[in-house]
Amino acid sequence: MSRISTRFEQLRAAHRTALIPFITAGDPRPETTVELMHAMVAAGADLIELGVPFSDPIADGPVIQRATERALARGVSLSDVLEMVRQFRERDADTPVVAMGYLNPIEVMGYGRFARAAAAAGLDGALIVDVPPEEGHELVQVLRTESVDLVYLLAPTSTERRISRIGEVASGFVYYVSVKGVTGAANLDVDEVAAKVETIRARIPLPVGVGFGIKDGETAARVAAVADAVIVGSAIVKQIEALAETPEAIAPTIGDFIAELRGAIDAADAAANRPEQVTS
Amino acid sequence: MATDADSTRPLSQRAASQGHYDLPDADGHFGPYGGTFVPETLVYALDELREAYERFREDPEFLAELDADLRDYVGRPSALYHAKRWSRELGGAQIYLKREDLNHTGAHKVNNTIGQALLARRMGKTRIIAETGAGQHGVATATVAARLGLECVVYMGEVDVARQEANVYRMRLLGAEVVPVKSGSRTLKDAMNEAMRDWVTNIDNTFYIIGTVAGPHPYPAMVRDFQTVIGREARAQMLERTGRLPDALVACVGGGSNAIGLFHPFLGDTSVAIYGVEAGGEGIATGRHAAPLCAGTPGVLHGNRTYLMEDADGQIIETHSISAGLDYPGVGPEHAWLKDCGRVSYDAVTDAEVIDAFHHLTRTEGIIPALESSHALAYVQKIAPGMRADQSILVNLSGRGDKDMHTVAKLDGLTL
Numbered sequence: 124m125s126r127i128s129t130r131f132e133q134l135r136a137a138h139r140t141a142l143i144p145f146i147t148a149g150d151p152r153p154e155t156t157v158e159l160m161h162a163m164v165a166a167g168a169d170l171i172e173l174g175v176p177f178s179d180p181i182a183d184g185p186v187i188q189r190a191t192e193r194a195l196a197r198g199v200s201l202s203d204v205l206e207m208v209r210q211f212r213e214r215d216a217d218t219p220v221v222a223m224g225y226l227n228p229i230e231v232m233g234y235g236r237f238a239r240a241a242a243a244a245g246l247d248g249a250l251i252v253d254v255p256p257e258e259g260h261e262l263v264q265v266l267r268t269e270s271v272d273l274v275y276l277l278a279p280t281s282t283e284r285r286i287s288r289i290g291e292v293a294s295g296f297v298y299y300v301s302v303k304g305v306t307g308a309a310n311l312d313v314d315e316v317a318a319k320v321e322t323i324r325a326r327i328p329l330p331v332g333v334g335f336g337i338k339d340g341e342t343a344a345r346v347a348a349v350a351d352a353v354i355v356g357s358a359i360v361k362q363i364e365a366l367a368e369t370p371e372a373i374a375p376t377i378g379d380f381i382a383e384l385r386g387a388i389d390a391a392d393a394a395a396n397r398p399e400q401v402t403s
Numbered sequence: 404m405a406t407d408a409d410s411t412r413p414l415s416q417r418a419a420s421q422g423h424y425d426l427p428d429a430d431g432h433f434g435p436y437g438g439t440f441v442p443e444t445l446v447y448a449l450d451e452l453r454e455a456y457e458r459f460r461e462d463p464e465f466l467a468e469l470d471a472d473l474r475d476y477v478g479r480p481s482a483l484y485h486a487k488r489w490s491r492e493l494g495g496a497q498i499y500l501k502r503e504d505l506n507h508t509g510a511h512k513v514n515n516t517i518g519q520a521l522l523a524r525r526m527g528k529t530r531i532i533a534e535t536g537a538g539q540h541g542v543a544t545a546t547v548a549a550r551l552g553l554e555c556v557v558y559m560g561e562v563d564v565a566r567q568e569a570n571v572y573r574m575r576l577l578g579a580e581v582v583p584v585k586s587g588s589r590t591l592k593d594a595m596n597e598a599m600r601d602w603v604t605n606i607d608n609t610f611y612i613i614g615t616v617a618g619p620h621p622y623p624a625m626v627r628d629f630q631t632v633i634g635r636e637a638r639a640q641m642l643e644r645t646g647r648l649p650d651a652l653v654a655c656v657g658g659g660s661n662a663i664g665l666f667h668p669f670l671g672d673t674s675v676a677i678y679g680v681e682a683g684g685e686g687i688a689t690g691r692h693a694a695p696l697c698a699g700t701p702g703v704l705h706g707n708r709t710y711l712m713e714d715a716d717g718q719i720i721e722t723h724s725i726s727a728g729l730d731y732p733g734v735g736p737e738h739a740w741l742k743d744c745g746r747v748s749y750d751a752v753t754d755a756e757v758i759d760a761f762h763h764l765t766r767t768e769g770i771i772p773a774l775e776s777s778h779a780l781a782y783v784q785k786i787a788p789g790m791r792a793d794q795s796i797l798v799n800l801s802g803r804g805d806k807d808m809h810t811v812a813k814l815d816g817l818t819l
Contacts, residue, residue, distance in 0.1 A: 182444065182600075188587075227704060228716055255440075304600075
């Protein structure tokens with residue numbers, strides 16, 4: 124069983140919702156990333172999504188675009204990101220790591236080489252934003268061979284047929300984009316999200332994470348009530364940006380924020396698991 | 404005229420050339436190139452667009468409206484002009500110019516924006532977005548949006564906004580909102596990124612008019628189909644005028660829409676040599692150019708696989724060209740395929756050669772060409788002298804040079 128599946132099994136058994144923070148690898152500096160990953164795990168992150176910098180991030184809003192530009196200014200490449208994962212694994216054998224990025228750096232590295240390097244580094248999954256199932260046959264094959272999960276996005280506009288199609292190729296978990304828009308977009312409607320998550324669950328036997336538009340403990344708690352995982356990106360990256368000139372403050376500050384999100388999600392999970400008579 | 408004969412034929416058949424060439428496949432692939440490399444957030448919008456396009460391109464009412472607009476609003480068919488004096492000076496082949504510069508808004512761009520805007524209206528979309536580099540596609544989009552009463556937002560890199568002030572003003576006069584894009588290299592590719600972000604956010608009411616034969620399927624095929632009016636007219640005009648097909652075709656290639664529009668109806672004519680001319684900038688060897696077909700490698704950008712200007716890590720690198728309209732790190736996937744299969748020869752000319760050709764045509768024929776089109780002219784200057792006087796070259800004069808006055812004047816040390 125993959126590290127991702129194992130982690131979700133453990134969480135399910137404990138009636139807990141996963142917290143998945145996203146950071147861009149190498150932002151604001153390559154040397155801050157691994158330490159920050161450990162700090163996030165210590166503060167309650169269950170899985171880490173690591174953004175691979177790309178020059179043309181069409182699915183990302185301004186906050187993550189700027190993070191990408193900071194990392195690229197330091198020359199952070201896909202190989203560097205895999206090296207960060209390898210270093211992270213030296214001290215953490217359990218927390219799954221998923222790389223999130225765009226196809227071109229992988230295309231240039233070569234699918235086979237990427238899959239082998241990813242597996243060797245201890246990467247557990249890849250979410251390649253601009254590869255829909257129709258274009259991913261070869262990539263799916265090589266990643267399966269190396270036991271690297273391929274995580275897919277689902278959108279509010281995804282039809283039921285589309286959801287089933289993605290269910291055929293997805294592994295690990297699926298990532299539901301809660302709003303029409305780019306990362307860091309505005310308000311999400313939890314009722315709409317809940318309905319769509321049910322539609323997805325009926326068609327895909329994998330945990331469903333929800334992201335885009337989760338800003339604080341309150342939104343995290345509301346999403347936790349309907350999803351298997353809460354994914355938080357821009358709200359974290361914005362704080363990293365504010366501390367770009369004082370990198371030593373990043374790990375403790377983000378750690379505190381993760382702890383706050385964790386607390387809110389745990390409270391929501393506890394409320395959901397409380398016996399009938401207490402809630403009524 | 405070609406347009407009249409074509410008015411009863413669906414666009415899919417008009418686009419198909421003589422011979423067996425029928426790419427792209429159902430999923431938008433030209434061999435290994437093209438495709439639909441987009442985030443899931445865009446899939447629904449592209450499905451909706453593809454379905455609408457496949458329906459309306461066979462719809463006689465839609466086609467009649469398109470043809471009437473091309474005739475009455477754009478001014479088609481555009482003239483075919485035998486540049487006798489320039490041909491004589493070069494001392495070789497007879498050169499014929501397909502005068503897309505005479506279209507409304509001054510370039511071939513409007514052939515496509517008219518088609519997509521009519522499609523947008525039939526799909527019930529009320530808001531149009533577009534990306535633009537030099538501003539020509541932005542102007543052509545703002546123009547048709549004004550005419551159809553559609554809201555229009557044009558994304559333009561901050562760097563291009565500064566160097567193309569006149570076109571920015573033109574778009575604003577036409578009622579468009581011009582949004583300067585401050586991310587990345589702040590040029591055309593970043594404007595395209597931003598337009599895609601707008602599209603995923605406003606999918607319900609918005610139609611994205613891409614200006615070239617790039618982007619995800621169905622754009623490369625759809626934009627091509629709207630632009631092939633150039634080649635269909637020119638082919639009929641050459642036959643009527645000279646009694647035979649030209650020996651060579653020449654067009655400039657940035658994204659490649661004017662080139663594919665000219666080339667496509669001739670792909671099955673094996674006697675016709677076809678040349679696509681990229682922006683060589685300061686020279687391929689300097690690295691400061693915009694010639695992905697000549698000096699790039701395959702990769703994936705803006706929804707399709709094609710040749711790109713990229714570094715060893717797969718990051719897209721900045722391009723350089725004297726003409727903002729060719730300043731793009733990718734190229735339409737069909738050109739990538741035509742390069743690999745050898746049907747079209749791609750080469751590059753330098754900024755200096757472009758300026759020389761720009762002056763040469765202006766002085767000998769009284770036609771001031773766009774700097775983009777001057778790339779094709781510079782290549783003609785290279786090949787025409789080696790050809791016989793009874794041979795002919797058909798060149799796409801894709802746009803007029805009015806917009807480039809300040810750029811050329813600056814080279815002469817003048818500020819307008």
